[in-house]
Amino acid sequence: MQLSEAKQQFISAWGGFGSNWGINRTMAQIHALLLISPSPISAETVMAELNISRGNANMNLRELINWGLVERVMLMGERREFFSAEKDIWTVARTIVKERKRRELEPMLKLLDTLAVVESGENPADEKAFVDTIANIKKFSQHANSSLDTLIKADEHWFFSTLLKLLK
Amino acid sequence: MQLSEAKQQFISAWGGFGSNWGINRTMAQIHALLLISPSPISAETVMAELNISRGNANMNLRELINWGLVERVMLMGERREFFSAEKDIWTVARTIVKERKRRELEPMLKLLDTLAVVESGENPADEKAFVDTIANIKKFSQHANSSLDTLIKADEHWFFSTLLKLLK
DNA sequence: TTAAACTTTCAAAATATATTGAAATAAAAA
DNA sequence: TTTTTATTTCAATATATTTTGAAAGTTTAA
Numbered sequence: 001m002q003l004s005e006a007k008q009q010f011i012s013a014w015g016g017f018g019s020n021w022g023i024n025r026t027m028a029q030i031h032a033l034l035l036i037s038p039s040p041i042s043a044e045t046v047m048a049e050l051n052i053s054r055g056n057a058n059m060n061l062r063e064l065i066n067w068g069l070v071e072r073v074m075l076m077g078e079r080r081e082f083f084s085a086e087k088d089i090w091t092v093a094r095t096i097v098k099e100r101k102r103r104e105l106e107p108m109l110k111l112l113d114t115l116a117v118v119e120s121g122e123n124p125a126d127e128k129a130f131v132d133t134i135a136n137i138k139k140f141s142q143h144a145n146s147s148l149d150t151l152i153k154a155d156e157h158w159f160f161s162t163l164l165k166l167l168k
Numbered sequence: 169m170q171l172s173e174a175k176q177q178f179i180s181a182w183g184g185f186g187s188n189w190g191i192n193r194t195m196a197q198i199h200a201l202l203l204i205s206p207s208p209i210s211a212e213t214v215m216a217e218l219n220i221s222r223g224n225a226n227m228n229l230r231e232l233i234n235w236g237l238v239e240r241v242m243l244m245g246e247r248r249e250f251f252s253a254e255k256d257i258w259t260v261a262r263t264i265v266k267e268r269k270r271r272e273l274e275p276m277l278k279l280l281d282t283l284a285v286v287e288s289g290e291n292p293a294d295e296k297a298f299v300d301t302i303a304n305i306k307k308f309s310q311h312a313n314s315s316l317d318t319l320i321k322a323d324e325h326w327f328f329s330t331l332l333k334l335l336k
Numbered sequence: 337t338t339a340a341a342c343t344t345t346c347a348a349a350a351t352a353t354a355t356t357g358a359a360a361t362a363a364a365a366a
Numbered sequence: 367t368t369t370t371t372a373t374t375t376c377a378a379t380a381t382a383t384t385t386t387g388a389a390a391g392t393t394t395a396a
Contacts, residue, residue, distance in 0.1 A: 001282070001283060002218050002287055002292060006283045006286050007298060009282075010279075020268075020272055022188045022191065024185065034298055037295075037297060038296065039293075075293070087304070088304065090308060103188075104185065108185060111177065113176055115174045115177060115204045118174050119170055119171065121170070124207040126204075126205075129204050129205060130178075133203050136257050137257050140261065143332070160311045163331075164311070164314065165231075
């Protein structure tokens with residue numbers, strides 16, 4: 001396969017992958033493009049490679065920076081900004097886990113706490129099902145939360161090798 | 169807090185949670201409604217509780233059944249169908265992991281295999297960055313794939329207690 | 337300064353996704 | 367059978383999200 005074709009396929013697959021995970025297609029495609037670029041690239045290049053507008057490129061690059069997946073790079077002698085992505089996928093994964101934990105899991109835990117205290121009313125069966133479900137989800141989320149905390153801190157080699165040994 | 173208000177908040181939060189994960193809001197809300205129902209409920213009830221149309225209810229219930237999260241239940245003496253959701257969140261999580269692995273991770277692994285073989289061309293730096301990235305993602309995905317396989321088979325108590333002991 | 341190069345913003349337009357509701361289909365009862 | 371009840375489908379509509387591009391804002395150099 002030609003490199004250019006392989007690149008195209010990868011960018012497209014990574015975009016599709018992203019949209020399954022609540023990340024917009026273009027943002028994931030820009031990320032893919034940066035992942036396979038040996039050196040930082042400019043907004044112009046992103047626009048040209050993906051055929052998108054300046055505004056779109058700017059907005060999604062900013063969002064990638066917010067997520068901590070991409071950083072601005074100033075190249076010597078160059079006036080404009082360049083962008084570069086973290087290449088190590090384990091680091092990428094940890095960054096994403098960390099962000100999603102903060103944005104989603106933690107608010108959910110907070111909500112579950114407030115929902116756990118329900119006034120006793122006329123409908124004991126409904127009440128029991130509700131309280132039980134909330135308690136169940138809460139317990140699970142707390143487990144997940146602390147597991148993810150450790151995963152974030154862990155080193156890839158240690159984590160996977162120990163986990164796999166354990167799970168085999 | 170009143171039960172009815174707590175229910176509303178939970179359904180709404182679960183819906184929001186879902187849309188962050190590529191699952192449509194209504195589908196997640198129906199799932200939430202079923203999670204907190206002590207007994208199976210009819211499509212009519214789903215429509216009334218969530219204020220959605222018959223077609224919408226039907227379509228999303230079917231999708232939940234496809235995911236293996238909800239099942240049809242025939243109640244004695246009742247003509248219409250009722251629906252009921254798996255209540256144990258650990259089981260729910262495993263079901264989702266299993267489905268997403270099949271739908272997303274496995275196709276990605278297949279693609280990475282085909283992308284690994286790139287013809288040697290005029291651009292060695294681009295080529296190296298590409299091949300390295302693909303290899304890196306592939307290795308990571310394979311690890312994730314086998315870890316998830318085992319997680320799917322594991323029992324909650326064993327999994328969390330062993331994992332936590334390990335990670336602490 | 338002023339001009340040029342570059343970045344950001346945001347309302348409008350385009351696109352994608354979800355929802356409705358009425359008609360078609362299917363299944364059970366009379 | 368025919369009638370009644372329930373389910374499914376799907377084109378049309380509504381809603382939400384993404385994208386554009388031109389104008390405004392910034393920064394650097396002349």
